[in-house]
Amino acid sequence: MSTNSKPSSDYPSLHGKTGWLQRIAEYLLSLPRSVKRAILLTTDLVASLVCLFLALSLRYGDIAHNISPIILLSYGTLPIIGLYLIGFYKGIARGFLDTVMGSVAKLFFLLMVVYEIIIYLNPLEDIPRSVPIIFLFFFFIWLWNSRLTIRELLMRWSGRAQRRLKDDGVYDNVVIYGAGEAGRDLLEGLRNSHKYNVVAYADDDPQLAGAYLLGKKIYPAHDLVSLVEELDIAQVFLAIPSISRAQKRQIIDKLSGIAIKIKELPSLEEIADEKVTVSSMRKVDILDVLDRQTVEPDSKLLQMNIQGKCVLVTGAGGSIGSELCRQVIKNQPKCIVLYELSEFALYSIHQELTIKQANTPAYKNIEIIAVIGNVTNESNLLRILNLYNIQTVYHAAAYKHVPMVEHNPFEGVINNTKGTYHCARAAIQANVETFVLISTDKAVRPTNVMGASKRLAELVCQALSQTDSQTCISMVRFGNVLGSSGSVVPLFTKQIEQGKPITVTHPDVTRYFMTIPEAANLVIQAGAMASGGEVFVLDMGEPVKIVDLAQRMIHLSGFDIKDTAHPEGDIEVIFTGLRDGEKLYEELIIGEDNVETTDHPLIMQAIEHSFPLDELESVLFELTEKQKQFDVPWLKQQFKQFVVGYQEGTKAA
Secondary structure, eight states: OOSSSSOOOSSOOOOSSOOHHHHHHHHHHHSOHHHHHHHHHHHHHHHHHHHHHHHHHHHHSSSOOOOOHHHHHHHHHHHHHHHHHTTGGGSSOOOTTSHHHHHHHHHHHHHHHHHHHHHHHOTTSOOOTHHHHHHHHHHHHHHHHHHHHHHHHHHHHHHHHHHHHHHTTOOEEEEEEOOSHHHHHHHHHHTTOSSEEEEEEEESOGGGTTOEETTEEEEEGGGHHHHHHHTTOOEEEEOOTTOOHHHHHHHHHHTTTSOOEEEEOOOHHHHTTSOOOGGGOEEOOGGGGSOOOOOOOOHHHHHHTTTTSEEEEETTTSHHHHHHHHHHHHTOOSEEEEEESOHHHHHHHHHHHHHHHHHOGGGTTOEEEEEEOOTTOHHHHHHHHHHTTOOEEEEOOOOOOHHHHHHSHHHHHIIIIIHHHHHHHHHHHTTOSEEEEEEEGGGSSOSSHHHHHHHHHHHHHHHHHTSSOSOEEEEEEEOEEETOTTOHHHHHHHHHHTTOOEEESOTTOEEOEEEHHHHHHHHHHHHHHOSSSOEEEEOOOSOEEHHHHHHHHHHHBTOOEESSSOTTOSEEEEEOOOOTTOOSSOOSOSSSSOEEEOSSTTEEEEOOOOOOHHHHHHHHHHHHHHHHHTOHHHHHHHHHHHSTTOOTTOOOO
16 A cells, blocks of 8 residues: 555645744744643643633623732632643643543532632632632633644644655554554554554444544544545554454454555553553464464363473474474473474574573473484484483474475485384383374375375374384374464565565465464374374364465555556465475365264364284385385385375376
8 A cells, every 4th residue: 555645634734834833833842841841831820810810800890809819829720730630731732532631620620619618718808609610611611722722733743744754655554443541552652653653543332433532533443444545544553452363353354355554462461561562563463364263272181291291302393393392391391302303493492492491480490401313213212212211202303395305205205204103113112101193184185295104104103003012102183384384374474575476376275274382282182182093183174275365464464466457566476386296275084984073172083094014114114225216106106005095296186
């Protein structure tokens, strides 16, 4: 949206020439706050005395009275003292309908009572009882009109200044959604901003429509869309800390077809007792554009395999692995071992957890161990498991980038399938209590090597779970997670920030989405529910069309979509064609009727076909030799034999 259109002020601008009145106004506004307050106090005191003489003159018909000047000064000063005490002089322009004017009215009513008592107790002074009423009425009219005048002059002056800034393209018009305490505090924080010009409020409460808050008109929420065009709005700030995700999505849906940025305040818990500032604002969570409801995790399930136990996470530096580590340490294990091949990734998560530990007294006794290692090295895994008496393993290590694994098939299978085999075997030998494999929806009827390798990993775990061991082995299968490496969301965000076209493979491609923290929470809970051999499937909600996600992200970033119908738009969506092994849509269940519910509303159990362990081991033992020969046809033949629904190299759904 352009920021160089019509002025947005509710008040007409002054003529272009700068006169002496404007220069005086600018000088007065540049004075320190204490000086400006002193000027207002002095002016109001003079006005109070004038109103008092007018009241006396109106009552007597002239001003020739024998009333002590000290008494008159006392009468005229008392309202000023009262106004100061109620905080009237904290702001320069507290306009009509602001709560402060109601306070002034209450104060003046109290003063009327006080004046009448004084007159009754001091009969020596010839002051009629009607004079205080007339006096305070005149003075209230003065305060009312003087503040409205100041407010209008300020808005006119600031409007010119803001339009100069606008012409330079350095600020955005803003509507604050929510005329409550948070909205009031936010406007206060934005008053001196040269980036944002708050032009109005919007609120769901119909009783507030038409009122003013700190000089800004409050509009009904249903007028928000029309306001965007009428007032040239570039951003909407959601100042409702207690707003639900459903309410937030309704607002986003209202604005879905408009290029406008939407930012929000943190939740009430995050704000705590700190004053709201513009720095508190953040972009709307991308989860808010998805039709997905979350469920509070079961704390008992979260703690069952973690609290007071020794836990190992493979692939600890990855997107899922690192979040698993964060969730594990929250549930206070005895120790946590971070097992990762990438030195930098391992260093990053180890540093993060170490800092958390230093800042959280509850974590101080948790031992955090960083281990560089490959999951295919069974002897090293066994050594680590025994050394630290590991009781729970979360196996998240995997190659997951579909095109990359497609071009490096043996590396993908050795890491994803054989690595899982060695990791699970080591866990069994070390008498680990619980082993949980992190799987993917791409394992269901795969059209790529990555998905096939993960389904083989599931089969390996299914077969090992049937052996005579004390280790409870389970698998958890879910779809895409928002913000993970390789996810479309960070890619789209980067492309939008750079002003480049967004690349989508196909207009009909759909995917399931879940946040990384929710996925990690559900993985831990599913593992706690296992008795051995289960393939758990997480409820991913409704699938999302990637092109719809791209378009909503463009709009939420404040840009227009560029296409044939709108060639003047900002960001274009380009379709690049399905990649090798990519499907139009993903599935979570292989069969039609092979899923059962569990006690958790977002966790299901798939009843999947399995194979004897010896058949799978024969393939894994032969894998190394076939890798030397790069015998890809042999590899894909094994996929066809063991992986239900595998289709070689297809791009079809």
